[in-house]
Amino acid sequence: MIKQSVRNITVLLFCIISLSARAHDSNAQYMANEGLMVVHGDTKIVFDPLFRESYGQYLLLPEEMEQALFAGAPPFDGIDAVFISHHHGDHFSPADMVRLLEEQTGIRLYAPNQAVLAMRSEGSDLDSNIFDRVTAVNLAYKDAPVTLEMEGLLIEAVRIPHSGWPTGRLDVENISWRVTLNESTTVLHMGDADPNDVHFAQDAAYWNRNNPHMAFPPYWFFSSASGREILNNRIKPTRSVGVHVPVTIPADPILRPLELRGFDLFISPGETRLIPDQD
Numbered sequence: 264m265i266k267q268s269v270r271n272i273t274v275l276l277f278c279i280i281s282l283s284a285r286a287h288d289s290n291a292q293y294m295a296n297e298g299l300m301v302v303h304g305d306t307k308i309v310f311d312p313l314f315r316e317s318y319g320q321y322l323l324l325p326e327e328m329e330q331a332l333f334a335g336a337p338p339f340d341g342i343d344a345v346f347i348s349h350h351h352g353d354h355f356s357p358a359d360m361v362r363l364l365e366e367q368t369g370i371r372l373y374a375p376n377q378a379v380l381a382m383r384s385e386g387s388d389l390d391s392n393i394f395d396r397v398t399a400v401n402l403a404y405k406d407a408p409v410t411l412e413m414e415g416l417l418i419e420a421v422r423i424p425h426s427g428w429p430t431g432r433l434d435v436e437n438i439s440w441r442v443t444l445n446e447s448t449t450v451l452h453m454g455d456a457d458p459n460d461v462h463f464a465q466d467a468a469y470w471n472r473n474n475p476h477m478a479f480p481p482y483w484f485f486s487s488a489s490g491r492e493i494l495n496n497r498i499k500p501t502r503s504v505g506v507h508v509p510v511t512i513p514a515d516p517i518l519r520p521l522e523l524r525g526f527d528l529f530i531s532p533g534e535t536r537l538i539p540d541q542d
């Protein structure tokens with residue numbers, strides 16, 4: 264009888280320990296294109312969630328997901344912060360972001376200055392209060408990375424030129440966000456970063472510390488040798504999941520172009536990844 268009780272208590276303790284361990288699991292949930300949510304405990308952050316352009320090759324947000332986001336319904340309830348990589352139609356819709364901040368008053372926004380200016384020009388009847396919750400980062404190419412903080416989040420930002428450098432899209436303020444949730448889970452969202460090591464070599468010490476548990480590079484970091492080298496030698500994430508994947512790329516790795524077979528890609532809205540344990 265006593266033995267049985269001891270066993271029961273042991274099982275109970277084991278359950279409590281596993282439950283509390285599970286509560287601190289971090290995961291990433293795919294939305295569409297480069298849109299995704301990262302969750303650690305009660306902390307939720309979202310990258311590039313609202314955009315209207317598919318340019319005929321990228322996924323748009325499914326209708327139900329968009330509705331849940333605006334309504335603050337699960338899984339998008341209690342979002343703490345939204346991050347915008349850059350002001351391009353397949354990443355960011357100024358009018359929709361204004362609407363989201365109006366409807367969800369607990370959300371803070373971090374975005375390049377270019378994107379915030381576009382939101383400000385959405386109309387004069389704007390509830391200007393929303394801009395109290397907006398942080399614009401004003402970074403030029405080669406500027407030192409900046410660090411920001413809010414409750415539960417350490418936010419680091421650096422401008423990495425948009426793909427097409429050095430001949431095209433030089434005016435686009437593309438920000439790579441490295442965010443640490445609750446001092447334990449670090450993720451990196453790169454926007455449409457150009458995969459040339461020269462952009463990363465100049466901040467070698469920055470990239471060499473606080474290596475992300477999970478990085479979300481645009482898929483062209485996998486399909487180019489220089490992109491793979493930047494991931495392996497500079498960013499050094501525990502894991503990477505590629506984003507910005509064209510709709511023509513199949514979910515089944517065997518059916519993909521050879522250069523994308525060995526990599527993990529976000530393909531289907533709603534799919535999730537567990538973020539590897541903190542060290």
Ligand SMILES: [Zn+2]
Nearest residue numbers: 349351425455
């Ligand atoms: Zn872009």
Ligand SMILES: [Zn+2]
Nearest residue numbers: 351353354455
């Ligand atoms: Zn893009």
